[in-house]
Amino acid sequence: EVQLVESGGGLVKPGGSLRLSCAASGFTFSSYSMNWVRQAPGKGLEWVSSISSSSSYIYYADSVKGRFTISRDNAKNSLYLQMNSLRAEDTAVYYCAREEYLDVWGKGTTVTVSS
């Protein structure tokens, strides 16, 4: 079964850091680009970042550029999002999703930025 499982969310103070992980299974992870998408409480979907299969191409939304870093370890079938200088507006459910057209999604992990 194709599956994505996010982890690493939690409560963090403004200015703090958090590292999210996404464990992939059931498909050849190294063959697919991957994405992070977030959804603030009661709001719509917001694309955060994407990384190509070999990490050659990386893109970020303007809202997180310079603060977030996406990476992957194809040997461990894992995707990561390092989030620094967190703000209240980063509070959201963070999903990892496969491929440019986001065909497979995880269930998400919740990040709350609050003092």
Place this chain on the structure above:
Amino acid sequence: QSALTQPASVSGSPGQSITISCTGTSSDVGSYNLVSWYQQHPGKAPKLMIYEVSKRPSGVSNRFSGSKSGNTASLTISGLQAEDEADYYCCSYAGVTVFGGGTKLTVL
């Protein structure tokens, strides 16, 4: 990275057809056939319903169809069913990915 424009809400009765529009620009929706649609039920992860404007993933009902004209993409749901009630999001993934604001579908 401006969001695509969707109506906030649409509604229809069971058995009817509805269409949700998604308006972008000549730089995203208008230039590439890289538009997708997602269905999201409350508290659940989004589900891919349409990709590359009009292609349906395996397992998605043929009641769901997509099209595009100029800078506007559309999702049509025919034979509305109660379980279709959900939020729907369009997305352009030409280079940088951008979502629409979402449309709440109510089945009356």
